[in-house]
Amino acid sequence: MLRRLYARVGDRITLVGVGGVENAEDAWQRILAGATLVQGYSAFIYEGPFWGRAMHKGLAARLRTSPYASLADAVGADVRTTA
Structure with a gap:
């Protein structure tokens, strides 16, 4: 659902990912x-x-191994690359 919404609205509104977020990979x-x-x-x-600390550490580690300079750069990256 997030991908579909982001494809339509981009960064014009804030989208919140909820439900089933148990670890940093889910958040990523x-x-x-x-x-x-x-x-x-x-x-x-x-x-x-x-x-919260485990989530922060996990996201920081994931970001370090990604091609993105910040989490803001990663927002919607899957949608932008398939569009």
Whole structure:
């Protein structure tokens, strides 16, 4: 759904990736699909307060191995490359 929305609206509105975000890879996939923000409510509740730190470290590691200079550059990258 995020890919379809991002393809139509681009960066004119903020898209939020929600549901099923348990780890950094889940968040990364939503960012590439067009999410500017990612909500990880349930994972935070079940994993505890250190979940945020693990998410941050995982996203930072993923970004270092990617061709993008920042997370902002990665937003919607999957849609832009297939369009």
